[in-house]
Amino acid sequence: MPPLVAFAGTLGGLAVVRWAYRTAIRVSRELEEARLARAVDAARSSEIPTLRRDPNTGAYRPG
Numbered sequence: 861m862p863p864l865v866a867f868a869g870t871l872g873g874l875a876v877v878r879w880a881y882r883t884a885i886r887v888s889r890e891l892e893e894a895r896l897a898r899a900v901d902a903a904r905s906s907e908i909p910t911l912r913r914d915p916n917t918g919a920y921r922p923g
Contacts, residue, residue, distance in 0.1 A: 912923030 909922040911920040913919070914921050
């Protein structure tokens with residue numbers, strides 16, 4: 861009986877390690893996608909025109 865318990869424990873341990881590895885890979889992939897999306901948003905924000913003050917009216921307009 862003890863060898864069976866050791867074998868079952870080994871299989872259970874391997875299953876936990878496999879689950880942890882797959883979870884770590886999935887989380888890393890999600891973080892990488894979020895980082896890339898953030899970089900794309902930063903690039904888009906540089907395309908937004910800044911506001912400049914109109915000397916005639918004093919109002920701020922896209923420039």
